[in-house]
Amino acid sequence: MASNTDASNEQNEGSDLITSPWGVVESDPYVFTSMIQRLGALDLQTEELMSLDALETTTSPPLGLILCFTWTEDSYNWEDYDNEDLDPSALPWFATQLSHNSCATLAILNVLLNCDTDLGPMLSQLKEFSGDMEPVMRGLCITSSKELRDIHNSFSRPADIRASLVKTVEEVLDHHKSQSITKRKGKKKKERYVVESPDAYHFLSYVPHGTRVWEMDGLKRAPLECAELDNPGDLWTLAVLPALRSRIEALSKSGDIRFTLLAIKPSAYTVAIEEFELVKRQIGALERRLVQTHGEHWIQMVAPSAMFSRQTAFSRAWNPRIRVGFASRANDAAMQILKMSPETLLDEWAGAIGRLKSWESNVQEVIDRDMVETTEHISRTHDYDPFIQQYVSVVYNMGILQDLLEVDGLGRPRQSTA
Secondary structure (H helix, E strand, O other): OOOHHHHHHHOOOOOOOOOOOOOOOOOHHHHHHHHHHHHHOEEEEEEEEEHHHHHHHHOOOOOEEEEEOOOOOOOOHHHHHHOOOOOHHHHOOOOOOOOOHHHHHHHHHHHOOOOOOOOOOOOOHHHHHOOOHHHHHHHHHHHHOHHHHHHOOOOOOOOHHHHHHHHHHHHHHHHHHHHHHHHOOOOOOOOOOOOOOOOEEEEEEEEEEEOEEEEEOOOOOOOOEEEOOOOOOOHHHHHHHHHHHHHHHHHHHHHOOOOOEEEEEEEEHHHHHHHHHHHHHHHHHHHHHHHHHOHHHHHHHOHHHHHHHHHHHHHHOOOOOOOOHHHHHHHHHHHHHOOOOHHHHHHHHHHHHHHHHHHHHHHHHHHHHHHHHHHHHHHHOOOHHHHHHHHHHHHHHHHOHHHHHHOOOOOOOOOOOO
């Protein structure tokens, strides 16, 4: 991954132009999770939803949804995006897309900057700086941010970044050519600030804000209200289902049923490590009570295997990710332990050891899965071109390239002989 980032930085070194390329990013949950965490929101991840049924049954709604699909023109018109009659505070944070291939980062930002969560310093500054801006100016901030672009491009293949650069150059040349033609004809072409040639694959964001649920498309001029909530705390995933079904049905009618639905939710690692740390604190409180009620010899009253599990878990050097509210939960648990009768303390300790082992296993499972996904991602985005060029050059210099390709000296296929 480092080599990919370096390649991206080399291409942008010495310039920070709005037209600098953004590479294509695939709609993979791990890629989006890594992008979100690189942006600074360390406690969040994305999870792919295999069907809309998951939204009907969930009791813990995600912070937002991102729909990836093959772009087609929709049936909405200009008036559908008219929110001028609403109080500005009722509108979500929304930015317009001004660069090709930047829709993945834009979709993430259109969700995260509407969430009450720890965004990290970079996104917090962006949210504060752009709070009073119009969507197009927010889009300009994103497009011209080298830091955002470098993070985005670190998840693109180098070949895709080079292709984006070529496309950008072609568009600039075409623009200058059209300007010259317009000047000769004496007519001025009306300019627009939105991207007129959208990406083959596009991303939409869905997020609750106030008493409404909004669909945010960076190719539009404003967010689209797609559902209403009776109260801000209502289960918004049920309210957004009709809009999602309508979108997916429209895709089906266009002949392309390929889409990916990603849910942005608390990180599995953060949830697991937080529960692991909470149980450790509960065990510490129980052991202090046991010393008070049974003395130091309480250790001889528990199974050696349980004590071994306790020592192993407490020796783990994992990075704890503790969210706001953890201290309150830990204090509540300690108060409950103080109220327990001495007769129940040993059983409570044994039960806590069982929970500790379970959460220890969960944390390790998340770490192992992330290592596998990281390796796969590095393999997908690594720049193999230098190796291939060197390999072909060496084989050619050895005089065996024609034999490998089964061609003659003029590059023509060799005739097979009986």
